[in-house]
Amino acid sequence: MDPCLPIVHGDRFHLTDIDPDRPGLENFIIQQNNATGLATALFDPGSGQMIRKWYAGAVVDVGRGLAADIDPASKGLEYFSTQPGIFNAKGTQIYASQPFPPEAIWWDADLSRELVATVGSSAESPAISKFNPASPGSPSRIYTIYNETAPGVYQAYGGRPQFWGDILGDWREEYLCVANDNSELRIYTPKTASVTRLYTLMHNPQYRMQATTKGYVQANYVDYYLGTGMTPPPPPPMVGADLLWRGGSGSTTWDNGVSGSWTQAGSVAPFTTGKSVLFDISADSSTTVALSGVLQPGSLDFYSPKDQVIDGTSGSLSGGMALMKAGKGSLTISGTHGYSGTTTVWDGALIVNGTLSSSPVTVWGGTFGGIPAAGATGGRVGGSGTFSQPVTLGYRAAVTPGSGMGSAGTLAFGSGLVAQDGSYFSLD
Known part of the structure; x- marks a missing residue:
């Protein structure tokens, strides 16, 4: 694809997940007197790469444009402007006429x-x-x-x-x-x-x-x-929890009632059984989280763009807790863990280098998942470990054994793997 140039001023732009089959967001724009004759375009806002371009054949002022899911018969959003036609998410014209863009x-x-x-x-x-x-x-x-x-x-x-x-x-x-x-x-x-x-x-x-x-x-x-x-949207980043992970030098141990590796209402605090815990963007991910003993949080939420490692050599996660993984960062877990609540992955990689013995797992690919992502982005599971309970791959989710492409591994699914429409396997 060619670079996203030259782009000039336009009175409308619409940025969202226009094409749910394509990893990432898309931006539909209109152009005002572009010297190249470019009238409208669809491009990737993350990379700046063009996806589709439409030229008018002359310099034009495209006064209005819109992207919205207005036609349920066509997957994704449709878009149109004061130029002729309504287009589907792939850029194919599906109607020859259109209203003035509201x-x-x-x-x-x-x-x-x-x-x-x-x-x-x-x-x-x-x-x-x-x-x-x-x-x-x-x-x-x-x-x-x-x-x-x-x-x-x-x-x-x-x-x-x-x-x-x-x-x-x-x-x-x-x-x-x-x-x-x-x-x-x-x-x-x-x-x-x-x-x-x-x-x-x-x-x-x-x-x-x-x-x-x-x-x-x-x-x-x-x-x-x-x-x-x-499909179900990812959870919002406003996640309520009793304890927030600190991490970093001197705060690497997660035990029961001893180490002040957490904050509660802004003050340093230890973990105690039943507390809900959160790893978010404020957590220091430069050091490994060392589990000590059998730990039973009320819930474990990981919502971060950072990569975090939890070492279960000397401890484990147990009880009825549920684990929620969101954000682009990866969460790597080693050791054997017997917690029985659900594990849900919304974005990023859950890398299991051990065993989840009692937790059923559901994975959603999210906005940045899908086959073209090739296992590099979106919700996915990987590692070299065992999932003893059923694993379900939702739309755009992936199985990527190992810790990414170039680092192969072996995953075992003891109670079956269900791969729904749009999910995929990325194997090195």
């Missing part, structure tokens, strides 16, 4: 996204519309805002609200605008019950940042695929 809002009960639209020729009467595949250029109105309650709401510049986003919980978004006489700041919220249960979108770091940093009025996006056919 903004996107999660409003009704399904996982597709609706449109912040206007009624009439003045473009000042806001409403919520839904894409109609039978008439792709003419969305269907599903909720009228502008005249629902006197004195009405009329917003200039395409009916733009003051803000819209998930501010009241649930996962749908609220619509904020000012009454015509400036007497009220109104908050409109979806009225339709949904059977889909997701944590509030403001708990997702990318969504929260987009809600506060975009200078133009445009939609906010999470850093995972939220749309029709989605």
Whole structure:
């Protein structure tokens, strides 16, 4: 692929997991008077590499563009602009006509996204519309805002609200605008019950940042695929726990009631049975965590971009605890561990160089998983060890024996391995 140049100013950009089959995020952009004639593009925001480019044949000002899952029949998000056509996540044109690009809002009960639209020729009467595949250029109105309650709401510049986003919980978004006489700041919220249960979108770091940093009025996006056919999203980084791992020189031992290797409410504290524990980005990962004795935490959460090693030579994890692994960092565990709660991997590598004797394991590949990742990113299990209970690989998850490509190993699955659609094996 060629470098992401030359890119110039454009009035819209939409960054999220547009193509759930491709590892990583994608950014759909429009261009304003690009001298090369580039009109719209899709590129990888992590590497800056182009995925697709569309040229207009002349220098053009593409005034608006949108990326949203508006068509449940097409996997991933669709995108379009003031240039002809609506395209699927792979860049294939699926409709020849399109509406003038509005903004996107999660409003009704399904996982597709609706449109912040206007009624009439003045473009000042806001409403919520839904894409109609039978008439792709003419969305269907599903909720009228502008005249629902006197004195009405009329917003200039395409009916733009003051803000819209998930501010009241649930996962749908609220619509904020000012009454015509400036007497009220109104908050409109979806009225339709949904059977889909997701944590509030403001708990997702990318969504929260987009809600506060975009200078133009445009939609906010999470850093995972939220749309029709989605898999469970990764947990938010706000993880409650009794104890937070310190680590580093002098704080390398995890024992019961002796070593002050943890903090509790900001103060140094030892571990005691039943406490929930967390390894996050603040933990010092420069030294190995040495287990001492049989340890029974209430839960063990690892949510970090750092690589951490737990040495079970002189200790083990036991009891009913569950283990949750998220973040891009790897978690390497040696020794034999008899805890019976579930082990769930959302991102990064869980490397087992020992035995998990009693814990069933579920692995999700997440945004950065999938076959093209070749075992280098995304949720995966590896090492040279034994999983005695069932292991289930969800969408985009991987088995990568050893400690990465170039370091082979042997994994044993004592009670079976279930590989769901989209999961894979990366073998060296």
